[in-house]
Amino acid sequence: MEYLELNGTKEGLSAAVDDMWVLNATYLVFYMQAGFCMLEAGVVRAKNAKSIIMKSIIDTAIGSLLFWALGFGLAFGNADKASNPVIGTSHFFLINYENLSFFAFQWAFCATSITIVSGSLAERVHVTSCLVYTVVMSAFIYPLSAHWVWSYNGWLRLIGVNGIIDFSGSIVVHIVGGCIGLVGTYLVGPRIGRFDSESGKPKPLPGHSITIYTLGAFIIWYGFYGFNTGSTLGISGSGITIASRSAVTMTIIACASCATTLLAIKIKSGKYDVVKSVNSLLGGLVSSAAVCSLIDPWAAFIIGCVTSFVYLGGSHLLIKLRIDDPLDSSAIHLGCGIWGALSVGLFSTQDNLSLVLKRPTEVYGLFFGGGFEQLGVQLLGIIIVMAWCLFCASVLFIILKKFHMLRIEPTKELMGIDIDSAGGPAYQWDN
Amino acid sequence: MEYLELNGTKEGLSAAVDDMWVLNATYLVFYMQAGFCMLEAGVVRAKNAKSIIMKSIIDTAIGSLLFWALGFGLAFGNADKASNPVIGTSHFFLINYENLSFFAFQWAFCATSITIVSGSLAERVHVTSCLVYTVVMSAFIYPLSAHWVWSYNGWLRLIGVNGIIDFSGSIVVHIVGGCIGLVGTYLVGPRIGRFDSESGKPKPLPGHSITIYTLGAFIIWYGFYGFNTGSTLGISGSGITIASRSAVTMTIIACASCATTLLAIKIKSGKYDVVKSVNSLLGGLVSSAAVCSLIDPWAAFIIGCVTSFVYLGGSHLLIKLRIDDPLDSSAIHLGCGIWGALSVGLFSTQDNLSLVLKRPTEVYGLFFGGGFEQLGVQLLGIIIVMAWCLFCASVLFIILKKFHMLRIEPTKELMGIDIDSAGGPAYQWDN
C-alpha cells in the first residue's frame, strides 16, 4: 500500500501507466463483490438467498457512498502532511483531491471489508441492521484502522524500525471485517436448529447450491489478483517485480492451503469436503494479503500449509464455543488474517522487505535472522486493531440488540427472510 | 470516444500503452455479454431460460460477424477523411484498416446494444426473429447512429460549438438498444398472464433465479468499467485523468441510484426490493455512460439520485401503458439513457469538457453557467436518434409480424419456448 510512494510526484507516461495498473486492479477488486455475493448466496438456504443478496448490494452501494463522503477523508485525508496520526481530516467528498485512481482502489477495499461481515450474520438478521453496520463501518471503524495501518503518518506505522507492515490488507480489510462479523454473530446467537436444543450438538445446515458457492470462490480468487498485485500502486520502478512476486506467492499459498485441507479431511474422515476446501482456499488468499510481496515461493508453501490448520482450528473452535458462523467468515478472515499478518514477522526476507519499503532495513523476518522486532510490531498492531473493532462492534451490536433491530422473529426465521421482507423467494421453478 | 484523437497518428511506447488500455477495456465490454446473458436468464421463467440464452449468444455471434463485415464500415469508414456526414463508406471487412484495437472496442459496443433488445422481447418471440433484428441492427440501425454521434464528421457532431457529446454511449448504445426494444415489446404485446384479461391489472411473473440475475448485474457492473473508462481510447496525455474520473463518478452514480431506489421502495412499501434495486444500479451505469468524464463527484451523486426516479417512473409508465417489458429494459436503457445524455447539458463543467474535447470551450453545463446551447444540442440529438430507431424498428417489426415470424403460438408460449424450439428444458434436476 502506501509504502510505495504515491504517484502524485511522478510525471508523464510512467505515471499514466501506474494509474492504469491501479485502475485495472480496482475493477478486479470491485468484481470481488460479485464473488462474495455468490459465495454467500450459495451457502445459505434457498429461503434466505434473496435477503443475503440484498445485504450484499446494500453493503456495496451504501458503503461506497459513505466512504466517498466521509470514510476516505478520515482514512487518507492528509492535506499539508500535517494531519494527526489517529485520524485524517481533509478531502471529505473528494474535495480538492486529484489522485482519483488511488481513491477508487481504497474504495474497493472498504467495500470488501464490509461485505465480509454480512456472511457471518446470514440467515437471521434484519436487513435494516445491515444498513446500520454498513454505515458505521464505512464511515468510522474501517477508515480509522486504515489510517493507523496504511496512511504514512498513521501511528502504527511509526512504531519500530519499519512500522507495521500490511501489504494489502490482511489486517485492515480482513481482520477488521472478520472481527466485526465475529462479534455480530456471537451477539446474534446461532440460527435455529444449528445446535440441538437438548444435547447441544451441532447440526449442519447445508447451503442450497455448492455450484454458486464455488463460482463465488473462483471469482474472489480472480479478483484477489487485483487485490494483492494492485497494492504496489504502480508498475514503474520496482512495482512490477513486486507485483509478479505477489501473484506467484499468493497462488502458492492459496493452493497449498486448499490441498492440505483436502488431504487432511480425507485422511481423517475418508471423504473429500468441498466447502471446507474452498474455505481454506479463501483463507490462503486472506493470509497472503499481508505477506505476499515479502516472501520467497517456498515460504509461501509453508505459510499455505499452516493456513489450512489455522482455518480448520478456527472453524472447530467456533463450533466448540457454540458460535454459529454460516460462512465460517471469522475463521477465514479473522483467523487466517491474523496468521498472515504474523507471518510477515516470521518469513519476510531482507531483500524483499527493503524493496517494498524502498530503503534498506535491518529488521525483518525472525526465521531469517531479522530478530523479534517485526513480529512484535505485527502482534501489537493486530491486538490494537482487534481491540478497536471488538469495542466498536460490541457497542454497535448491543445497541441494535437493545432496540430489537438485530434479530428477526423466530417464526420469520423459520419461514425464511425472503418471504417476509424481500418480497418473495429467490427461486421459482414452476409456472 | 473519438473526441480523443485516434492512436493511428501516435508512435512508439505511448501508442502501445494506449492500445493495451483499449484492448483490456474491450475484453471487459465483451464480458458484459456474459452479464446480460445471466441477467436475462435469471429474470425469465425456468421454462424459457434456454431460449433466452440462445438469443443472447446468437446476438453476439451474428452481430459480431455483421458488424465486422458491414457495420464498422458504415459507422467509421472515413477513408481519406472525405466520407459524408450521414454514412461511412469504406473499410468493409476491415480492408485496409490497421487500427484493430479501436475496431474491437467498437465491436463490443455494438454487441452490447443488440443484446439489450433481446431482454425486452423475452419469453414470447421466435428465435428466428431474433436473428433478423440482429442482422438489421448490427448492419444498419446501430452503425448509422454511431456514425452520426461518434464519427468525427458525423452530422450531429457538427452542430453547435461542441457538437453532440456522448462520451461512451448513453445515446449510441443504450438509447438505440432501449428504443428498438420498446418498439418490439409494444408490437409483440404482453406475455400471456402478465395483465389480467378482465381487470387489466398487472400480475407479476417473477423470474426463476434472483441469484443468477444478481450475478449478471455484477458482471455488467464490472464490464462497465471497461465500457466507460476505455472510451478515453488511451491513457497517454490526459487519458488516464479522464479515465480515473470516469471510474469514480460512474461508481457514485450507480451506487446513489441503487441506494435511492432501495430506500424509496422501503419507505413506500415497507419491503426491500432486490430486482428494482439492481435495475436502478444498471440504470445508474447507463446514465453514467454519457456524462461520467465531464462531472465532479458531487454532481454524480445528484445525477444518481435522479436516475433512480427516472427508472422508477419509466417502469411505472410501462405498466400504465400496458407494455410488458420483462427486464424493464426500456426503462433502464432508454429512460436512464435519455437522462444521462441530457445531464451532459446540465452538469458538465468547463474544465472537464475542455479536457475531453482537447480544446477550450465556452459552451458547457447549464448549472455552471454554460448556457442552454449544449442542452439543446443533446436534446436534438436524442430526438433524432430516437426518431431514427423508432422508424426503423417499427418497419422491421411490422414486417416480421405480417409474416407471422414475430410471436410464437399461445400454446407454445404457455408450454415454454425451450421444449418447443430449443430441444428440452434448461434444467434437469432428477436422474
Next chain:
Amino acid sequence: MEQFSTSSSESSDSSSEYSLEFYMDTSWVLDAANLVFFMQAGFGMLEAGMVRAKNTKSILLKNLINTAICAISYYCVGHSLAFGRVNPNSFVGFGNFFLMDYTHYAYWMIQWAYAATATTIATGAMAERLQLHCYILFTLVQTILIYPFVAHWIWSQNGWLFDLGIVDFAGGAVIHIVAGITGACGSFLLGPRIGRFNQESGKPKNLPGHSVVLMSLGAMILWYSWYGYTAGASLGMTRSRVLPASRVSVVVTLSGATGLITVLGIGKICNGHYDLVKGINGLIAGLVSSTSSCAYIEPWAAIIIGLVGGIVYWFSSWALLNWLRLDDPVDSTAIHLFGGCWSLISVAFFATHGRVRNPDIILPGGIFYGGGISLLWVQLVGMVLAILWAGFLSGIFFFTMDYFGKLRVDVDTELAGLDNSNHGGSAYIFD
C-alpha cells in the same frame, strides 16, 4: 512458439530490465495470466452444468483440486522440466526447481495458468465416474510428466520441435491436443457411463446435464478469458506487438462466433431445432481452432477456420460416440483434440504474418499464400508426436489404475451419484 522462449531469456538478461517497456510487458503478461486463470471458473461452470445434478459437487471439487495440485506440482517440478534454464537439452528442461534462482515470476504465472487449463480440460472427459483420488494422481502425472515435455519441445527455445520451426502461438498442440488425448484415453479405459448406451440395441442415449444456464455462464467466461489466453501469448505490447495482439483479439472473436453459428446451423438442419448445448461446444471449438494460428492469419481466414472447426467438432463428436463408443460427458475430446489438431494444421494453410516478437524472422507463408508444404509436415510431426507422447503415458497411467481397481467408482456409487456417496450429500438443497 518462439515468443515464449526468447522472452524468458531476453527480458531477464537484457539491460532493459527497468525500462518502461519491461514494466508494461510484464503487466500485460500478469493481466493475461489472471485471465487465463479465470478459465478455471469458466471450465468449472461449463462442466458443472453439463453433468447431472447428483455429480455436481464432485466435478467442482475436481476442478478445485486440479487448480491447486497443479500449482504446487508445477511450482515444484513442472516448470523446470518445461522451461528450466540450467542445462536444458532439446528433449527436456532442467534446473530452477521450486523456482530457485528464478525471477521471471510473471512468466511462471502464465505458464502455470496454461498448465492448469490443460489438466482441467482433460479431466472433464472422465466426469461422473472417475474416483476422486485418481483425479489427484492424474493431475500430478499430467503436470509433471506429460505436459512439461510437450511444452518444452514446442515452446522452449531448446525444444526440438521448436528447432524444426513448429508454429503454435497459444497452445493448440501444447494445451489442447495434450489435454484432448489424455482425456480421451482416460474416458476410453473408463468405459461409458451407465445408461449412456442402450444395453440391447447399443444406441446412445442422451444424459443431459443439469443446468444450461451454468453451462452458458461457463462458456461466456471462457470467451472472456480466451482474450487473455491468446493475446497474452504475445508476452507484451511493446516493440510493434500491438497490432498482432489486436489482431489476435479480432481473429479469436470471429472464429468463435463462426464456430457457434456453424454448429447451431448444422443442428437446425439435422435435428430441426437449435441445439444450445452443441452450440456452446461449437463456440469453444471455434475458439480452439484458432489458438495456434491467431497471431499469423488475416481476419477473413478466421471465419474459414471457425467454420471448419465447427464442422470438425460436430462430426468428430458424432463419430466418437457412434463408432468408438467413447462417452465423453463434456465432449472435450471432440472439441480439444480434434479442434487442436485442426488448429495446428490450419496454420500451414493460412499463415501470412511474420513472427510476433521478432518481425524480422519471416514465417514461411501458408499454402494458400504459395509458401509450400514444408510447414505442414512440421506441424503434422508435432501433432503426431504430441498425441503419441501424451496418449502413451496417460494410457499407461490409466491402465495401471484400472489394473489395481482404482479407476472407476462402483456401480452403486455411480447410480446414486458421487455427491451422495462420497461428498456428504447433494450440491443442491431447495427446500
